[in-house]
Amino acid sequence: MSLRAAVLGHPIGHSKSPALHLAAYAKLGADIGYTAIDVTEESLPAFMESLRAEPGWRGLSVTMPLKKAMVREVDEVRGVAQVLGVINTVVFESVGESGRRVGYNTDVAGIVNALRNAGAVEAPAAVVLGGGGTAAAAVAALQELGARSVAVYVRDTGRAAEARAAASGLGMEIAVRPISEAVAALAGADVVISTLPPRAADGMAAELEVLGTTTGGVLLDVAYDPWPSRIAAVWEGLGGTVVAGLEMLLYQAVEQVRYFTGRDDAASAEVIDVMCDAVGAPRRVY
Numbered sequence: 001m002s003l004r005a006a007v008l009g010h011p012i013g014h015s016k017s018p019a020l021h022l023a024a025y026a027k028l029g030a031d032i033g034y035t036a037i038d039v040t041e042e043s044l045p046a047f048m049e050s051l052r053a054e055p056g057w058r059g060l061s062v063t064m065p066l067k068k069a070m071v072r073e074v075d076e077v078r079g080v081a082q083v084l085g086v087i088n089t090v091v092f093e094s095v096g097e098s099g100r101r102v103g104y105n106t107d108v109a110g111i112v113n114a115l116r117n118a119g120a121v122e123a124p125a126a127v128v129l130g131g132g133g134t135a136a137a138a139v140a141a142l143q144e145l146g147a148r149s150v151a152v153y154v155r156d157t158g159r160a161a162e163a164r165a166a167a168s169g170l171g172m173e174i175a176v177r178p179i180s181e182a183v184a185a186l187a188g189a190d191v192v193i194s195t196l197p198p199r200a201a202d203g204m205a206a207e208l209e210v211l212g213t214t215t216g217g218v219l220l221d222v223a224y225d226p227w228p229s230r231i232a233a234v235w236e237g238l239g240g241t242v243v244a245g246l247e248m249l250l251y252q253a254v255e256q257v258r259y260f261t262g263r264d265d266a267a268s269a270e271v272i273d274v275m276c277d278a279v280g281a282p283r284r285v286y
Helices: 017-028 044-053 069-073 107-117 133-144 161-170 179-186 202-211 230-237 245-261 269-279
Strands: 003-009 032-038 057-062 089-092 101-104 126-129 149-154 173-178 191-194 218-221 241-244
Touching: 003 017, 017 032, 017 245, 017 269, 044 069, 057 245, 069 101, 089 245, 107 133, 107 218, 107 241, 107 245, 126 133, 126 179, 133 149, 133 161, 133 191, 149 161, 149 179, 161 173, 173 179, 179 202, 202 230, 218 230, 218 245, 230 241, 241 245, 245 269
Parallel strands: 003 032, 003 057, 126 149, 126 191, 149 173, 191 218, 218 241
Antiparallel strands: 057 089, 089 101
16 A cells, blocks of 8 residues: 655645655655645644544654644654654554554754754854744754753744743753844854744844854754845855755655654665755765
């Protein structure tokens, strides 16, 4: 029986996940189809219930705005997702109507591997822009890189609950500050992770450009359309290293493919290379 997987979100037409996953499955010879399905937060419970009558589901990738809501739709949450309260991956542990649904968060691995591939230092002085679900994953990723504290900059310091909860659960120090103060902190950071929506950091980029302070840090901008973002272009112009959100997407998808296929060779160089080719990302240098 051919197995099924999909990415869920709203809107979802722009998603590069089908290209990444299908390239990996073809390379691995895995008989898994993968599509993009538009699902809103309101329609998620009914959609998940409908899958019980559809055999062959192996897994789901979960994107905005469903990462928190999906926690209520699974039978178990494992790994760092238990602390974050945010999942982006659902694995059906047995095929068919009685399949147990297990939630994971592969965004953390995606961020860690994207930053390491770009040469980010261990135990970095770190800044996160934004305080939502992806920021929570960023906090966990920074701890895995050895950071003991993180500064999180948000528009409303009273609305960084997900980032605060992640830091608290991980035993990590966090300072939540208004985003108006972020520019002064950026150049001195070893790692900056922007979880802001596309173009939301344009004003900050303009301030950074006027400031003109050189940097040797790494900026990961999780937005990848349009690319380069304005803040990425300015950062690179000031001497920093830039990592596109596409890199994070790639590496979190590698982990999802490993879960959906049950094969450790899903993370092999050969599989990662065909996934890079599928989305126009440069092949890795090993």
